Amino acid sequence: MLKHGRTVLWNFDICDKVDGISLRYHRPERRNIALECTEAWEGETCCYISAVKDGDIYRLYYRASSAKSGFPGIENSKRHGVVCVAESRDGKIFTRPNVGIYDYGGTKDNNIVFTRGEYIDNFSVWLDENPDCPKDARYKALSLCGNRCLAYYKSADGLHFLPAGLIPVTGTFDSLNLITWDKDTKKYRIYFRYFHHTDGSEPVKDEKFDESTGFRDIRYTESEDFETWSEPVRIAYSDGKDSIQYYTSGITKYHRADAYYGIPTRYADRINDMQNFRHLSDLDGKRMDMIEKLGRIGSAVTDSTFIHSCDGKVFTRSSEPFITPGIENGINWIYGDCYISRGNIETSSDFANEPNELAFYTVRDYGMRESKIVRYALRLDGFCSWHADSTSGSILTRSFVWQGSSMDINFATSALGSLRIIICNKDGIPLSGYDSTSLFGDSIERPVDFEKPLSELYGKEVRLRIEMSECDLWSMNIL
Numbered sequence: 376m377l378k379h380g381r382t383v384l385w386n387f388d389i390c391d392k393v394d395g396i397s398l399r400y401h402r403p404e405r406r407n408i409a410l411e412c413t414e415a416w417e418g419e420t421c422c423y424i425s426a427v428k429d430g431d432i433y434r435l436y437y438r439a440s441s442a443k444s445g446f447p448g449i450e451n452s453k454r455h456g457v458v459c460v461a462e463s464r465d466g467k468i469f470t471r472p473n474v475g476i477y478d479y480g481g482t483k484d485n486n487i488v489f490t491r492g493e494y495i496d497n498f499s500v501w502l503d504e505n506p507d508c509p510k511d512a513r514y515k516a517l518s519l520c521g522n523r524c525l526a527y528y529k530s531a532d533g534l535h536f537l538p539a540g541l542i543p544v545t546g547t548f549d550s551l552n553l554i555t556w557d558k559d560t561k562k563y564r565i566y567f568r569y570f571h572h573t574d575g576s577e578p579v580k581d582e583k584f585d586e587s588t589g590f591r592d593i594r595y596t597e598s599e600d601f602e603t604w605s606e607p608v609r610i611a612y613s614d615g616k617d618s619i620q621y622y623t624s625g626i627t628k629y630h631r632a633d634a635y636y637g638i639p640t641r642y643a644d645r646i647n648d649m650q651n652f653r654h655l656s657d658l659d660g661k662r663m664d665m666i667e668k669l670g671r672i673g674s675a676v677t678d679s680t681f682i683h684s685c686d687g688k689v690f691t692r693s694s695e696p697f698i699t700p701g702i703e704n705g706i707n708w709i710y711g712d713c714y715i716s717r718g719n720i721e722t723s724s725d726f727a728n729e730p731n732e733l734a735f736y737t738v739r740d741y742g743m744r745e746s747k748i749v750r751y752a753l754r755l756d757g758f759c760s761w762h763a764d765s766t767s768g769s770i771l772t773r774s775f776v777w778q779g780s781s782m783d784i785n786f787a788t789s790a791l792g793s794l795r796i797i798i799c800n801k802d803g804i805p806l807s808g809y810d811s812t813s814l815f816g817d818s819i820e821r822p823v824d825f826e827k828p829l830s831e832l833y834g835k836e837v838r839l840r841i842e843m844s845e846c847d848l849w850s851m852n853i854l
Contacts, residue, residue, distance in 0.1 A: 385691070456490075474488060500516045511531045512539070555687065641677060646666070805840070
């Protein structure tokens with residue numbers, strides 16, 4: 376329901392009538408190489424990026440590692456895994472701070488912030504949003520540890536991480552395990568990967584995943600104190616289907632509105648489409664060799680998509696990709712493409728006088744040569760919009776109680792397009808003095824002006840009639 380504050384329009388849940396308006400999903404644009412993973416402790420399989428902004432400093436945490444045993448041209452002895460941090464003042468170009476904590480190759484001159492002396496599969500980092508969080512646990516991290524254990528680490532500065540215990544829930548945890556904080560319920564939530572059987576039944580204790588009978592799922596557990604955790608529950612989907620297995624979820628709380636979103640990784644083994652591999656990027660002549668020696672590691676491909684939710688429990692998912700491997704370049708379209716960073720990060724636009732953008736980071740060249748962390752950018756709130764073409768359309772919202780004195784919108788029209796907002800009473804009849812008339816342009820926060828003050832509507836039950844032509848509307852903000 377519409378209420379005081381920003382509402383992102385990623386579905387039609389607040390609508391009573393929709394005529395000629397569709398949902399349009401949007402993709403980010405590739406911007407620049409943020410960091411090249413060329414140091415000795417980095418390598419070909421850097422992955423699992425957590426993006427954090429702490430004050431004026433942008434940080435990217437990532438697993439730094441060389442390719443797993445068996446990748447063509449990679450020696451088994453090079454397999455390792457450490458957790459590194461890169462820093463930036465603009466979120467665009469990152470450098471390695473010399474943190475001087477862990478020895479690598481006889482020196483502590485590196486950016487390694489965590490290692491266990493063994494291969495690390497994943498390590499997610501999150502800056503706690505709970506205002507009552509202890510200072511020594513401002514930064515929290517989760518990592519798969521041992522046999523299906525989820526370890527919790529804490530840090531005061533985001534550089535020195537100390538063991539803080541285990542999360543006592545059952546899961547596989549072989550993905551980026553994620554923490555959120557809900558200020559309304561005052562609860563932490565952890566999202567992680569597990570599985571169920573294709574017939575819907577639950578696995579028995581210590582059962583291993585079987586590709587032929589298992590179906591990967593995403594679950595969450597909640598806690599008020601980060602010590603006692605609820606029984607894990609599967610997230611659900613608004614379409615009621617178990618139709619897609621996600622390798623990662625990327626779920627986080629959106630920082631500009633009361634909403635959750637995720638950018639999960641999708642996986643498909645294309646072994647039955649062998650004819651493509653002779654024309655698809657040939658991975659420097661190694662593709663067929665990889666398929667023969669490594670099976671699905673050579674024949675599978677991955678991309679990412681978008682899911683979103685009001686409560687973080689039931690998600691609506693796009694049927695379209697969010698980021699794909701992109702134009703073939705000889706070493707992409709492989710298992711490992713498009714694992715997107717977790718975190719809400721805004722960066723300035725690359726163009727003068729234009730508003731901030733949402734930044735996402737992903738690794739390119741995975742498994743084939745030294746990884747590159749690449750920045751993508753999307754319009755603020757820009758995952759999904761209400762869209763009208765030249766035939767025009769309209770929406771009548773459900774009724775809600777007005778509690779603001781101003782309104783702004785995130786919208787864009789063509790030169791010929793328009794958007795019009797009419798405030799109506801609870802029965803849908805227009806109220807005198809509350810017609811915006813035709814608006815056009817392209818703005819993240821365009822004020823909507825009316826003849827009469829919006830403050831006079833305070834406490835009244837109203838509806839909005841929105842008329843659109845050649846227009847996208849991403850969000851509205853009632854203040």
